[in-house]
Each structure stands twice: as structure tokens, then as C-alpha cells.
Amino acid sequence: MSESATATAAVREAGQKGTPEAGRSLLSGVSLPAAAIFAPALEHNLAWMQRFAEAHGAHLAPHGKTTMTPELFRRQCEAGAWGITLATAPQCRAAFAHGVERLLLANQLVGEANMVIVAGLIEAGADFYCVVDSEANAQALGRFFAARKLRLKVLIELGVEGGRTGCRNQAQVIALAQLIGAESALQLAGMEGYEGVVHGDDPVTAIRAYAGLLVETAQRLHADGLIEVDEPIVTASGSAWYDLVAEAFDAAQLRERFTPVLRPGCYVVHDHGIYREAQRGVLARRADLHEGLLPALEVFAQVQSLPEPGLAIVALGKRDIGFDQLPEPLRRYREGGDASDTLTVEGWTLTKLMDQHAFIRLPEGADDVQVGDIVAFGASHPCLTFDKWRRVCLVDDGLNVSEVLETAF
Known part of the structure; x- marks a missing residue:
């Protein structure tokens, strides 16, 4: 391969958004916006749904179209899944190519x-x-x-x-x-x-x-x-x-x-929208079930502009997160800070989502917001967030990236 071809291949390989560039912390070393799955919540959900199916004498064939992430398929199968459900023939081919x-x-x-x-x-x-x-x-x-x-x-x-x-x-x-x-x-x-x-x-x-x-x-x-x-x-x-x-x-x-x-399928990472509401219904109908599923998928993005009082523009858009319901601001951090040092987003309202920009209406008194602040967002319907990413970060509760998972859309 020529030097130019090698360089082009390297750029293409490194060109995926939301991956570690200068370290393994979401707060300092990862190109944002980035999609992140919290490993503890993921493991909880895998075990919870497998136990649920087995308690009813049923097998589990999780719908793989939700994530199209072969590493998650592997984890689901290792947890006891009978097989993987898919929606199209090419999706089936991708799953089989990765061992399903x-x-x-x-x-x-x-x-x-x-x-x-x-x-x-x-x-x-x-x-x-x-x-x-x-x-x-x-x-x-x-x-x-x-x-x-x-x-x-x-x-x-x-x-x-x-x-x-x-x-x-x-x-x-x-x-x-x-x-x-x-x-x-x-x-x-x-x-x-x-x-x-x-x-x-x-x-x-x-x-x-x-x-x-x-x-x-x-x-x-x-x-x-x-x-x-x-x-x-x-x-x-x-x-x-x-x-x-x-x-x-x-x-x-x-x-x-x-x-x-x-x-x-969505149980594997759950969500902060329609399936959170659906889960409340499940738990209301079934008093014997405990705790339920946990939201594991979030998208992290940075405040890029504070153009006028009461308005923050975040570098997050329809190309990064599902929008059948508008995303929900969850927490805020300083860039380069510690995961334990969270800042409030109380009263923040996402009012509009464009291709690469989110409009946030700030409450009165929100005078500590800075350009560069990192905001974690929850999404509704994880299927429509996963398909916007070719790589997803698996993180611990300290927001350290332990693994980068590749999708197969």
C-alpha cells in the first residue's frame, strides 16, 4: 500500500466520532459528542431480563436491531439468550458473521x-x-x-x-x-x-x-x-x-x-423516555418484580456557545441522538473535572434540536454555566440513538472508557 493510501486509511479509521483521542476519560480525552454505555447498568439489565424470561419458562431472543452491536450480542448470548432477533437479512448476516x-x-x-x-x-x-x-x-x-x-x-x-x-x-x-x-x-x-x-x-x-x-x-x-x-x-x-x-x-x-x-431489545440499555414509562407500568402490574431495568445509554456533549442570557447552545444534534422525544439533560461536568463533581442542570429545558445543535433554555440564576461544560443527555427509544454511531464507549461509573464497542449498521 502506498504512503498516501496508508495515510488515508489511518484517517478513515481515526475519523469515527465519539472515541478516545487524548485519554480514556469522557471528561478530558474523548472527542465529544460521544455515546456511552454504563457497564454496571448494562450488566444489571442483562441479568434482570434473563431472570425474568426464565422465571416464566420462556427463552430470550433479544431484538438485535436495537443496538446492532456484536459485542452486546455476545454478552446477551453469554447471559443465556436462546438466539438473536433481527429485522433484515443483512442484519442477520452481520450477526452470524460475529458468531450468532x-x-x-x-x-x-x-x-x-x-x-x-x-x-x-x-x-x-x-x-x-x-x-x-x-x-x-x-x-x-x-x-x-x-x-x-x-x-x-x-x-x-x-x-x-x-x-x-x-x-x-x-x-x-x-x-x-x-x-x-x-x-x-x-x-x-x-x-x-x-x-x-x-x-x-x-x-x-x-x-x-x-x-x-x-x-x-x-x-x-x-x-x-x-x-x-x-x-x-x-x-x-x-x-x-x-x-x-x-x-x-x-x-x-x-x-x-x-x-x-x-x-x-431495548431492555439492554433501557432509556429515559418511552421505555422508562413502560417499565413503570410493568412494575405497577407486577409487585413481585424488584428494581426493574436501569438506563445505561447516555450521550455526552459540550456547551459551545452562550450567545445571550438564558440560552446555551450545546454541540449535540439529530445526527447524534434520537429525537422522537427531545433528549433530557441529566447532569453537567467541567471539562477535565472528576466524575464525582456534578453540576446542576435543574430547570434546563431542551427546546429545539437541529442537525448538530441543541438549544437549551436556562433558568434564572444559571450563571455558572461555561463554554466547554460537558452535559450528559438521556434519550428516548435507544434504537434511534444507536444507529447514529459506529463506535460506542463502554464506561464505568467514573466515566472511564474500558472498551470501545463497534456497531454493524
């Missing part, structure tokens, strides 16, 4: 190019599942995988009226199961659902009814001899209502005939 052998594509597999990816994974030894909800999709999969001389394990998806994908009723599920049985390259391996598309004035009652129908339909398929594998699965559950799904699976004693699989 059981892959659950909680989505329809459409398009020949995506089928090529999956066929390669199966040929390489992946234990792969995907979902189907239509005759057209099942027939297209049947033709493609028959030509490749492979068998594809599929799950029928049960949806809801006005929702997203999925068969709309049990009769459609049964008809599709019979069609799958006629496709030599397909193997019906169970049922899949997603309760997050269930809405209404009383979502708890509606989700319990949906989970009950999912279980009932799976049992009907089994009773009718339409399932073709020895260990079929029934799977559902996002990150908000997993307790209701787990209760439905447990109450039906599904593990006598099926492998129940829960698929929350």
Missing part, C-alpha cells in the same frame, strides 16, 4: 437478493427462522429455496386489523399453514406475533386478548398436525408489554409443546 448461530428474522423475507443472503446463512450452518403472512410470500419462498435444495423454517405471523403485517384472523392462519404444508422447501415451525401494534382505550386488556389468541392459534396448528418441526416456537414481545406476553405464554403452559420465545 440462531437467527430469528421477525419480518417477512421478500426479494430474491435477500433470499440469497439467507440461503447462504443456512448453507453456512445458521439455525434460521423468518415469518410469513401471505400465500404470495410463501410461494415465492418455496420456489426459491426448492431451487437451492434447502428447507426454510417459517413462522406464521398473527397481526391485528389496522396494524402492521400479519394474518388478520385465525382462519387466515390455518389456510396459510395448509399451503405451507404443500411447499416442500418450507417447514412450518410455529407462530409469531408483535403486540406493540395493538392499541385502544384499554391496551392492557387488548394485549392480553391478542396474546391469548396467539397462543390459542398455535395450539390449534399443533392439534391439527400442521406444524412440521419437533420443537416448534411461539414468539412475541417487544420492550413495553413483555410481562403480559410472558404471562399468557406461562398460563397456557406452552412449554409442554412449544418453545416460548420473548424478543425485547
Whole structure:
């Protein structure tokens, strides 16, 4: 390689934002803004959700699209996860390339190019599942995988009226199961659902009814001899209502005939927004659960301008943090200071987020704010923060970087 090519490669490698440049402390040596995961909270969440699943006789297949961070996949599997759930064929390929052998594509597999990816994974030894909800999709999969001389394990998806994908009723599920049985390259391996598309004035009652129908339909398929594998699965559950799904699976004693699989993804780092609120609901419904999940992901950025009284501009924007809800200022530090020396952000309100700038309205009396101050922000919906980073810092409570985790978006 020429000197110029080597230099270009070095610049490209070093060009990732939010990584250590002059030391391992977020308060002095890391280029900000930076995304950071607190290791103690991460370890707590991994253990907490694994215990929850096991207490309900269920397996855990965390949704990997949340983080697309192979090192976190490894930690989830080592904690006891049955497999990893993904949303696209390329995501499945990335997870398999980093050692995940059981892959659950909680989505329809459409398009020949995506089928090529999956066929390669199966040929390489992946234990792969995907979902189907239509005759057209099942027939297209049947033709493609028959030509490749492979068998594809599929799950029928049960949806809801006005929702997203999925068969709309049990009769459609049964008809599709019979069609799958006629496709030599397909193997019906169970049922899949997603309760997050269930809405209404009383979502708890509606989700319990949906989970009950999912279980009932799976049992009907089994009773009718339409399932073709020895260990079929029934799977559902996002990150908000997993307790209701787990209760439905447990109450039906599904593990006598099926492998129940829960698929929350955001639990691994939790959040400071919609899932914090959802967790309050879980703990209110379940007095036997203790402490709950802990927010582990924060984004650190610096005050870059104090252009007028009551206004601070922070070097943080939509390219750095999720914004389906505006980020929440959590704590403040002096650059080069100690993690134990926190400064107040009480009364700070983030009012506007641009590509690379956050507008903060300061309360009266906030006269100690300085250009260069470092602010930790919490985000809602971690999926939409992770996808803005190629590297994420794993830190201890002293804000020292112990590891830099690479994402695979």
C-alpha cells in the first residue's frame, strides 16, 4: 500500500466520532459528542431480563436491531439468550458473521437478493427462522429455496386489523399453514406475533386478548398436525408489554409443546423516555418484580456557545441522538473535572434540536454555566440513538472508557 493510501486509511479509521483521542476519560480525552454505555447498568439489565424470561419458562431472543452491536450480542448470548432477533437479512448476516448461530428474522423475507443472503446463512450452518403472512410470500419462498435444495423454517405471523403485517384472523392462519404444508422447501415451525401494534382505550386488556389468541392459534396448528418441526416456537414481545406476553405464554403452559420465545431489545440499555414509562407500568402490574431495568445509554456533549442570557447552545444534534422525544439533560461536568463533581442542570429545558445543535433554555440564576461544560443527555427509544454511531464507549461509573464497542449498521 502506498504512503498516501496508508495515510488515508489511518484517517478513515481515526475519523469515527465519539472515541478516545487524548485519554480514556469522557471528561478530558474523548472527542465529544460521544455515546456511552454504563457497564454496571448494562450488566444489571442483562441479568434482570434473563431472570425474568426464565422465571416464566420462556427463552430470550433479544431484538438485535436495537443496538446492532456484536459485542452486546455476545454478552446477551453469554447471559443465556436462546438466539438473536433481527429485522433484515443483512442484519442477520452481520450477526452470524460475529458468531450468532440462531437467527430469528421477525419480518417477512421478500426479494430474491435477500433470499440469497439467507440461503447462504443456512448453507453456512445458521439455525434460521423468518415469518410469513401471505400465500404470495410463501410461494415465492418455496420456489426459491426448492431451487437451492434447502428447507426454510417459517413462522406464521398473527397481526391485528389496522396494524402492521400479519394474518388478520385465525382462519387466515390455518389456510396459510395448509399451503405451507404443500411447499416442500418450507417447514412450518410455529407462530409469531408483535403486540406493540395493538392499541385502544384499554391496551392492557387488548394485549392480553391478542396474546391469548396467539397462543390459542398455535395450539390449534399443533392439534391439527400442521406444524412440521419437533420443537416448534411461539414468539412475541417487544420492550413495553413483555410481562403480559410472558404471562399468557406461562398460563397456557406452552412449554409442554412449544418453545416460548420473548424478543425485547431495548431492555439492554433501557432509556429515559418511552421505555422508562413502560417499565413503570410493568412494575405497577407486577409487585413481585424488584428494581426493574436501569438506563445505561447516555450521550455526552459540550456547551459551545452562550450567545445571550438564558440560552446555551450545546454541540449535540439529530445526527447524534434520537429525537422522537427531545433528549433530557441529566447532569453537567467541567471539562477535565472528576466524575464525582456534578453540576446542576435543574430547570434546563431542551427546546429545539437541529442537525448538530441543541438549544437549551436556562433558568434564572444559571450563571455558572461555561463554554466547554460537558452535559450528559438521556434519550428516548435507544434504537434511534444507536444507529447514529459506529463506535460506542463502554464506561464505568467514573466515566472511564474500558472498551470501545463497534456497531454493524
